[in-house]
Amino acid sequence: MSRRPRIVIVGAGFAGYRAARTLARLARDRAEIVVLNPTDYFLYLPLLPQVAAGILEPRRIAVPLSGELRGVRVVLGIADHVDLDRQAVHYTDPEGAGGGLGFERLVLSVGSVNKLLPVPGVAEHAHGFRGLPEALYLRDHVIRQIELAAVAGDPGLAAARCTFVVVGAGYTGTEVAAQLRMLTVDLARRIRLPHGVRPRWLLLDTAPRVLPGMDEKLSRTADRVLRRRGVEVRTGTSVKEAARDGVLLSDGEFVASRTLVWCVGVRPDPLVEGTGRPLEQGRLIVDPYLQVPGCPDVFACGDAAAVPDLVRPGAFTPMTAQHAWRQGRVAGENVAASLGVGRRRRPYRHRDLGFVVDLGGVQAAADPLGVPLSGLPAGLVTRGYHLAAMPSGRVRVAADWLLDAVLPRQGVQLGLVRSWSVPLDTASPELPAAPRSVTDTPSEGAS
Structure with missing residues (x-):
């Protein structure tokens, strides 16, 4: 028996978590689905200020990946490098050991990190x-x-x-x-x-x-x-x-x-810069189907992806969880479609x-x-x-x-x-982040 194709999802923020959940529903019998993430939870970022204020307990907004993503294997680690030519993701686990994951399909949803300005101190x-x-x-x-x-x-x-x-x-x-x-x-x-x-x-x-x-x-x-x-x-x-x-x-x-x-x-996670693919203000350029041009097996969504805004031709969708959440679903559906599962692929189009x-x-x-x-x-x-x-x-x-x-x-x-x-100049690898929509959530810290 031939090995099932492996789908690797890098990052379990709004986009990555939604993509994994969609693929678990559509393709877990047809493919091996792996999520690479620094933590074993998806962080519901919009309620983070209430944790800081003591209104909510921290675990209330930490959604366990293994418990919610049935049929998905969770690998703890921070992605260090993505080799698109050799179809491999290299990472470092929580104890400092290196590892690698080969893939037949890749979803890059690494999100964003703190934006520092050149202000002394x-x-x-x-x-x-x-x-x-x-x-x-x-x-x-x-x-x-x-x-x-x-x-x-x-x-x-x-x-x-x-x-x-x-x-x-x-x-x-x-x-x-x-x-x-x-x-x-x-x-x-x-x-x-x-x-x-x-x-x-x-x-x-x-x-x-x-x-x-x-x-x-x-x-x-x-x-x-x-x-x-x-x-x-x-x-x-x-x-x-x-x-x-x-x-x-x-x-x-x-x-x-x-x-x-x-x-x-x-700002977009610096990981995408190492792919060697065209960027737009630090974000990986993708087509309306969330595929990286020239790499039909690679998809990107969320804050790390520059997604064409079909509602505003010539523009890209902003870095918000509202878009990340929706793009995650479309990415999951299109990856499944590329494996012959579910309906035909569709472009990402939104309505606020x-x-x-x-x-x-x-x-x-x-x-x-x-x-x-x-x-x-x-x-x-x-x-x-x-x-x-x-x-x-x-x-x-x-x-x-x-x-x-x-x-x-x-x-x-x-x-x-x-x-x-918790140094400010270190990327917090748990999420993407910003405005919160009434149908979706933010990526940057919005409501």
């Missing part, structure tokens, strides 16, 4: 927000600063510890500032801070408004909620230099702080059905089907969408939301993640 002093380790570390760090401020003998030092700066007012930065501002205010009610010291949050962006990629009505809603909650929104402003004791802003002001959260966006941004509590901004919502209606739509979109764990997530509504949060440090294990 940022790589050394800023905190990223791309995965569970970063979220858990940031939560501990924020709680620690409030607790240290309470016992600081110097009021200036106490104020600096209670000042938190978030750079990037996109989906991720906006949600992080909104959710963690509520956490620190709650902590300040229970921990006696020096007289006159209160938690202070600054949200910076060079754009003229928060959520610049969304409709202006939703942007105004988010801005109003943030300012009413006490977040200082500074548009047209960014960080010129970062240091251990604070940040120098582009307008010349120095803000004394011990916390700088970097949410300026993402809206976005949602969770601003904490009952506050949110949403535009399902183009209808702008705010307040409680937007909050209900946002949480209803997340429950519907999550592959599993809905009951546990809903239970955590209910408990958070009726019980005080536990403001304690867990000490599970150390700062040296």
Whole structure:
């Protein structure tokens, strides 16, 4: 008997997970399906700010690959190099050993990594927000600063510890500032801070408004909620230099702080550069069927792929989970079709059905089907969408939301993640990432 063809999927973010799930449904009897990923879970990124804020337990948004992808073999490792000519993927496993996987079909869905700008001090002093380790570390760090401020003998030092700066007012930065501002205010009610010291949050962006990629009505809603909650929104402003004791802003002001959260966006995973194939701003160029030109057995989707936007001829689809989730399904179907399984291959074409941004509590901004919502209606739509979109764990997530509504949060440090294990200049390999659609999810950190 001849060996079944092997399909290797590199990356289990929104695109890779959806591709694997689609192929498990269509082709697991006809092919060996292998997923190569650094972790054994798919991270539901849109709810990561709620993990950092202590609303959700970390495992609630970590979907186990082996449990959900029946008939799929999961290999733990980080892809180092893809040899398209020899049809092999080389990787390093969690213990540092090298390995290789041959393939007859390949799906590259490695996603994106933190985008660093040439700002002095940022790589050394800023905190990223791309995965569970970063979220858990940031939560501990924020709680620690409030607790240290309470016992600081110097009021200036106490104020600096209670000042938190978030750079990037996109989906991720906006949600992080909104959710963690509520956490620190709650902590300040229970921990006696020096007289006159209160938690202070600054949200910076060079754009003229928060959520610049969304409709202006939703942007105004988010801005109003943030300012009413006490977040200082500074548009047209960014960080010129970062240091251990604070940040120098582009307008010349120095803000004394011990916390700088970097949410300026993402860039495609550098792995695709090693393929030697044409790129578009770091993304691997594919055709409308998500195939790499000249390589009929290689497909790419998600943040690492430059996919032609058939709705806007001449453009490429943006790096969002909304597109990654949908492209994963099309990639899976087209790979199956190339093996003679399922229906004929089809091009990727999308239709936006809206976005949602969770601003904490009952506050949110949403535009399902183009209808702008705010307040409680937007909050209900946002949480209803997340429950519907999550592959599993809905009951546990809903239970955590209910408990958070009726019980005080536990403001304690867990000490599970150390700062040296989450450096900003290291790619967090768990996901792709950004806007969150009402029918799909984000890739960059959107809602």
